[in-house]
Amino acid sequence: MARHALQPGSVIDGFTTGERVHRGGMATLWQVSRPDLAGPLLMKIPRISEGDDPAAIVSFEMEQMIVPRLSGPHVPACFATGDFATQPYVVIEQIPGQTLYQRLPELPLPYDEAVAIACKVAVALADLHAQHVIHHDIKPSSVMFRDSGEAVLIDYGLSHHAQLPDLLQEEFRLPFGTAPYMAPERLLGVRDDPRSDLFSFGALLYFFTTGERPLGETETLRGMRRRLWRDVHPPRKLRADYPPWLQEIVLRCLEIEPAQRYPTAAQLAFDLGHPFEVTLTARADKLTRDPWRTVWHRRFNRGAGLPQPRTDAAANLAAAPIVMVALDVGESAAELNEALRVATARLLSTLPAARLACVNVLKLGRLTIDRTLDEHDNNKHVDRLVQLRHWASRLGLEEARLTSHVIEAIDPAAAVLEFAEVNRVDHIIIGARQQSLRRQLLGSVSAKVAAEARCSVTVVRPKRAGE
Structure with missing residues (x-):
């Protein structure tokens, strides 16, 4: 050569x-x-x-x-x-600026700043996974930011592409990567699970919010294998003021078993963007690591140490979408909302890992000053949240799979489209009322959403009498 x-x-x-x-x-x-x-x-x-x-x-x-x-x-x-x-x-x-590595002397960062950074990185990961690529080296020196604010992931020498030969897997037996961020399953030769990137992401967010690496600086393969059975110290042990919702997210990312982590980076980004909607479990309150009984069970459980079954990354993404249903909570919409519930239940029954966001738009006047209370002195925003949750209760979803959102906006269709875009929604379910002269002249919300959404849209109409 x-x-x-x-x-x-x-x-x-x-x-x-x-x-x-x-x-x-x-x-x-x-x-x-x-x-x-x-x-x-x-x-x-x-x-x-x-x-x-x-x-x-x-x-x-x-x-x-x-x-x-x-x-x-x-x-x-x-x-x-x-x-x-x-x-x-x-x-x-050449991306202007520096990588996150230059921020290390400032750690730990304020929580709000670290979460803002994490949101952008999670969105970048979701986009990368949607292109069939697992990065496998998420760390501070692999993340940059454009002047426009988007996170940019660099360095793809250790990456896996679902539609290309994995030369690293074929030619080497030892795992390649950066030890403090490497997921446990990587030590077993698993390179085709996108949730490995979520583990690395969790290690990064832990580091940036506590100032300490959750897995230490271990470089020996023997030392690294301990992460196959030993969990990390909860962040709240290091910082008493650590937000419970943030610990819930971090420890979920750092679960030893991939199946216990977020199913997709998009769902992770959704939780980071909606902290008050995060469902808290026992993770949120942990102050100590798992007891030794649990650790020994992991270590000596039959089958431990064997490579996991191969995961179809594209199938995993398809099975865990973010579904959004746009609802009108007015009394006149009861029939339509029932049709929406039936359509939503039918879709979710085929997607056991899907996340559902119930959305209502509180329409504001263009020229008027809007009151926050209705004629009965009830807060409109809170009242609609209650109605959304009541509507969703009959679907029987676990709390972790369901969120409710009331958006105040002048243009309902634009608000629905923006929510779907920002939160990387995969599928919108929206109702369409019967035709009227006003809708013929101005166009309906559902028609605009169906025409302009960047994801798939299901438009539901109530059955007419006699159908």
Whole structure:
């Protein structure tokens, strides 16, 4: 292989190299430019000289396969790749700013700031998983932020793509990753479960809110294997003021068994964005780790230590969507709401891991000053929340799968669409009333939602008399 001796001013496939900005254990980064491409660019080149880790080559092959297939604001744009026959490289956009690694001297961060960061990272993970990719190296140095606010996940050399060969799995037996953030199942050779990223996310959020790593700095494989049976110290043991709802989220992410974590990053992001809707369990109040009896049972339970069954990541995402039902709680909507309940129950019966968000829009006047109390001096917002929960009670869902939301807005359709977009809703169920002259002239809320939503929409109509 005829490789280039890189230095500032070298030209590779039309790219002119500038300053070398980073030299890592597996690759180097160079600033590059090309006349037909605007904006700052980076060229990533693997370290493949004598004595370098052979895993660097395989890792770079994975990155070359995966990065060009990614899109969206949460990943760096890819512009070109180079062949190993001449000079292997990947050219990506250079994201301005620094990674979360630079924030480590400030830890622990204030809770509100850490949660705001975590929300953005969870949304980025949800987007990545929707593109069939598991990152497998979520840590502070893998997270950046655009000027527009979105989190960007970088470094895909250890990633798994559900539709591509997993060269790391095929060629190596030891797990690759960053020890303080590595999920337990990774030690068993499991690389196809997106919930591994949620464990790493939990370790990151724990670290940023307590200032301590939940799993320590263990680097030996023997030491790391303890996480297969030993849980972490609850954050409230380290900080007495730690919010119970936040501990609930963190410890759920850090569950040893993947099945006990959030089913998807989208559902995790939903809880982070709605802290007062988080269902609290025994996790929220824990002050100590699990008793030794539980630990020994995990360690010596028959079958422990064996690789878990392979997980279809796409099927897992499809089985655990966020479903939103938009309701009108007025008395005149009773018949329609019953039809909505039937449609919602039918859908949820096929999706045992789905999350349901019941939403009502409290319409505001464009020119008037709206009163918070109705004619009976009841708070409109609270009254509607009660009605939403009453409507949902007959569905028989566990608390952890159900939330209720009253949105105050001038435009109901726009409010429904915005809620669905911000909360990464997968399916909207909305009712449509019978046609009227006003709806024919102005258009209905359900029609606008069905036309403009970026997710699937089911429009439900009540049965007419005689049907």
